[in-house]
Amino acid sequence: MPIVTFTADDGTDREVDVPDGDSLMETAVRQGVPGIVGECGGALACATCHVFVVDADPADLPAMDEMEDEMLWGTAVDRRDESRLSCQLRPRRPMHVRTPETQQ
Amino acid sequence: MNPEAAHVLVVGASHAGVQLAVALREQGHHGPVTLVGAEDHRPYQRPPLSKDWLLGKAEKDSVLLRSDAFWAERDIRVLPGERVVEVDRSTEPAVARTDRGTEIAHDRLVLATGARARALPVPGGDLEGVLLLRDADDALELRERLPDLRRAVVVGGGFIGLEVAAALRAVGAEVVVLESADRLLARACGPETAQELLDRHRADGIDVRLGARVTALTGERRVTGVRLGDDHLEADLVVVGVGVVPATELAESLGLVCDDGVRVDERALASDGLTLAVGDVANQPHPAPGAAAGSRVRLESVSNTLDQAAVAAATLLGRELAYPGVPWFWSTQGAHRLQIAGVSHADDERVVRRDPARGGLTTLYYRDGRLVAADTVDAPAEFVTVKKALAQGATIPRERAADVTAPLRTLVEQPVGA
Numbered sequence: 001m002p003i004v005t006f007t008a009d010d011g012t013d014r015e016v017d018v019p020d021g022d023s024l025m026e027t028a029v030r031q032g033v034p035g036i037v038g039e040c041g042g043a044l045a046c047a048t049c050h051v052f053v054v055d056a057d058p059a060d061l062p063a064m065d066e067m068e069d070e071m072l073w074g075t076a077v078d079r080r081d082e083s084r085l086s087c088q089l090r091p092r093r094p095m096h097v098r099t100p101e102t103q104q
Numbered sequence: 105m106n107p108e109a110a111h112v113l114v115v116g117a118s119h120a121g122v123q124l125a126v127a128l129r130e131q132g133h134h135g136p137v138t139l140v141g142a143e144d145h146r147p148y149q150r151p152p153l154s155k156d157w158l159l160g161k162a163e164k165d166s167v168l169l170r171s172d173a174f175w176a177e178r179d180i181r182v183l184p185g186e187r188v189v190e191v192d193r194s195t196e197p198a199v200a201r202t203d204r205g206t207e208i209a210h211d212r213l214v215l216a217t218g219a220r221a222r223a224l225p226v227p228g229g230d231l232e233g234v235l236l237l238r239d240a241d242d243a244l245e246l247r248e249r250l251p252d253l254r255r256a257v258v259v260g261g262g263f264i265g266l267e268v269a270a271a272l273r274a275v276g277a278e279v280v281v282l283e284s285a286d287r288l289l290a291r292a293c294g295p296e297t298a299q300e301l302l303d304r305h306r307a308d309g310i311d312v313r314l315g316a317r318v319t320a321l322t323g324e325r326r327v328t329g330v331r332l333g334d335d336h337l338e339a340d341l342v343v344v345g346v347g348v349v350p351a352t353e354l355a356e357s358l359g360l361v362c363d364d365g366v367r368v369d370e371r372a373l374a375s376d377g378l379t380l381a382v383g384d385v386a387n388q389p390h391p392a393p394g395a396a397a398g399s400r401v402r403l404e405s406v407s408n409t410l411d412q413a414a415v416a417a418a419t420l421l422g423r424e425l426a427y428p429g430v431p432w433f434w435s436t437q438g439a440h441r442l443q444i445a446g447v448s449h450a451d452d453e454r455v456v457r458r459d460p461a462r463g464g465l466t467t468l469y470y471r472d473g474r475l476v477a478a479d480t481v482d483a484p485a486e487f488v489t490v491k492k493a494l495a496q497g498a499t500i501p502r503e504r505a506a507d508v509t510a511p512l513r514t515l516v517e518q519p520v521g522a
Contacts (some may be wrong), residue, residue, distance in 0.1 A: 030171040030174060041149045055227070104410075
């Protein structure tokens with residue numbers, strides 16, 4: 001299982017194992033990573049699982065579809081070039097992401 | 105007693121109860137927390153039950169709200185499969201008893217008992233093959249019937265009814281939806297949105313009938329049909345989605361004021377000023393933008409459980425927190441995505457945006473000239489724009505709102521002084 005590092009807005013790191021096939025959002029919520037809300041459970045309905053990707057294998061960053069791109073306009077902290085919704089990422093290799101100051 | 109050390113008993117282990125327990129720990133509570141749930145399952149997400157999970161597209165563990173390790177790490181005791189049947193407050197501390205005889209001494213009590221699906225009050229409503237859809241066991245039963253399902257009748261044209269109808273249609277069943285009102289989704293959204301979804305479901309091959317009053321369900325032991333006055337429809341499955349009834353029995357036994365749910369104040373406190381209630385069971389001061397002073401509402405949504413749980417956790421810790429979010433709702437009906445921000449009223453002024461290029465529909469609602477809500481069908485960017493604008497106290501000028509040549513987010517005006 002790849003280890004994903006979540007760096008919170010205050011700089012605190014938290015590492016979690018992401019089971020193969022599970023999304024970053026699901027894993028983060030189930031294991032209680034602060035800074036990821038994921039209100040809609042991965043239905044691409046809420047934009048509360050926003051992350052800034054710090055480091056990742058390009059193969060773990062599939063091209064963004066239109067829906068994700070549109071939802072990212074509504075994140076609580078404004079999107080940047082490295083923004084993704086973590087419900088759309090299913091990493092197979094180690095990854096490092098930063099969570100925004102707030103999701104709501 | 106230091107409120108951070110108090111033993112908090114949460115009755116109900118679905119979204120609201122779980123969020124309350126989570127929020128308590130996030131806000132610094134370190135005393136014992138016990139979460140008691142009547143169902144024989146670890147706490148799980150309800151929304152997928154009428155969508156992906158019903159079609160076998162979501163795995164069992166993927167619908168869990170939190171991992172087992174999470175509960176252990178946070179030192180939250182979870183008791184599934186037990187129903188709290190009475191709370192004795194004659195002792196200090198008070199003691200709750202479950203149907204299995206477990207006794208739980210506690211300092212504070214939170215009711216997160218939710219709601220149960222309303223049964224269809226007609227003859228034959230309890231025949232085999234007539235299903236309500238509220239919990240995982242209902243969804244499991246429905247899933248088992250899918251392989252040999254030919255013709256399903258769904259009673260109720262609300263969120264659950266339409267989600268299930270779309271799912272059953274997707275597996276190839278003939279599906280009839282019966283709605284007693286003259287339009288769909290009367291409780292949830294405006295007429296344009298309802299008409300859009302009606303057209304889409306009919307185009308998908310679902311036979312949606314409005315103004316259809318079911319008078320009886322027919323069959324010997326198993327349901328075989330639905331009677332509508334003189335009319336009769338054959339069915340080998342009937343799914344009923346006609347709303348819910350808040351589960352207030354325990355609250356009533358404690359003498360708490362109940363009126364369409366447990367009546368609570370802005371701090372989630374019930375009428376005794378001590379017990380708290382959160383989630384679908386709580387009848388609270390209306391928290392949506394533009395709500396009239398003194399109006400009340402019972403919100404059935406995941407977003408409300410997060411916001412209200414944060415409020416209730418603060419109250420338990422002796423602090424005050426204003427309802428932090430804007431109520432919002434979503435309903436994925438087959439390929440159609442309905443998203444709602446805020447709570448609209450029938451007499452709000454409506455501005456409709458239809459984007460012919462992308463096929464989305466947005467209705468913006470204005471009350472006293474102020475943007476208060478929006479419904480979107482397949483327009484996620486517009487939904488998040490309105491949700492964010494409402495949260496920021498921003499608005500979208502009504503006279504420009506119908507201009508689909510401009511992305512909605514470019515029309516948002518921040519409040520003066522922001």
